[in-house]
Amino acid sequence: MNKEIFIATRNKGKIAEFKAFFQQKGLTVKSLLDLPEEIDVVEDGNTFEDNAMKKAETIGKRIGKAVLADDSGLEVDALNGKPGIFSARYAGEAKSDEANNKKLLTELSGVPDKDRTARFVCALAIYFPTGKVKTVRGTCDGIISQTLEGDHGFGYDPLFYLPQLDKMMAELTKEEKNKLSHRANALVKLADYWEEWSKENI
Numbered sequence: 001m002n003k004e005i006f007i008a009t010r011n012k013g014k015i016a017e018f019k020a021f022f023q024q025k026g027l028t029v030k031s032l033l034d035l036p037e038e039i040d041v042v043e044d045g046n047t048f049e050d051n052a053m054k055k056a057e058t059i060g061k062r063i064g065k066a067v068l069a070d071d072s073g074l075e076v077d078a079l080n081g082k083p084g085i086f087s088a089r090y091a092g093e094a095k096s097d098e099a100n101n102k103k104l105l106t107e108l109s110g111v112p113d114k115d116r117t118a119r120f121v122c123a124l125a126i127y128f129p130t131g132k133v134k135t136v137r138g139t140c141d142g143i144i145s146q147t148l149e150g151d152h153g154f155g156y157d158p159l160f161y162l163p164q165l166d167k168m169m170a171e172l173t174k175e176e177k178n179k180l181s182h183r184a185n186a187l188v189k190l191a192d193y194w195e196e197w198s199k200e201n202i
């Protein structure tokens with residue numbers, strides 16, 4: 001039987017990464033882009049976890065299936081953790097990666113490399129039709145570079161430098177990113193619960 005996992009996102013970058021991850025486990029990934037109706041979830045929580053739970057629960061209750069949701073973003077130390085939960089809309093409602101990256105560079109202009117430390121954060125929430133919801137969090141440390149580099153990935157990847165690889169996140173293939181990203185680290189934590197939950201719930 002071909003098992004399916006539903007991800008409550010319309011972000012194509014996230015969908016591509018989840019597909020690569022779950023395909024290895026023999027699961028098919030479906031997302032909000034596969035639904036005929038548009039379901040909007042207002043992300044008004046104060047934490048990544050709150051927003052992920054709200055996305056998973058709202059969509060899960062609507063479609064009556066197990067649903068995984070991701071709320072993620074970038075925390076920059078020199079900006080006191082901004083853009084944080086507002087990462088998608090940092091430069092406005094249009095949610096443009098290009099505009100967000102431009103704004104980030106402007107906000108950090110004059111900040112030296114040693115003070116440009118940052119981390120990607122990913123909270124995953126999983127909702128089961130029994131009403132049970134669980135969350136996990138993964139992070140990935142790096143440095144915000146002075147120039148954009150690389151054309152893989154999405155969002156802030158072209159500005160996110162990984163010192164241990166001497167590469168930008170946007171220079172990694174999906175498979176490479178899926179070994180070390182915040183999303184990958186959260187998914188690894190989820191895998192511990194996954195076995196147990198999927199036995200009874202999927």
Ligand SMILES: O=P(O)(O)OP(=O)(O)OP(=O)(O)OC[C@H]1O[C@@H](n2cnc3c(O)ncnc32)[C@H](O)[C@@H]1O
Pocket residue numbers: 008009010011014043070071072073074087088100120153154155156157181183
């Ligand atoms: O709510 P959904 O439909 O999932 O899509 P979204 O894009 O609105 O998702 P979020 O509210 O979780 O915002 C995540 C933003 O954080 C950034 N981000 C998250 N993960 C990232 C990654 O792996 N690489 C680069 N930027 C990332 C990027 O700007 C995303 O738009």
Ligand SMILES: [Mg+2]
Pocket residue numbers: 043088
């Ligand atoms: Mg969002």
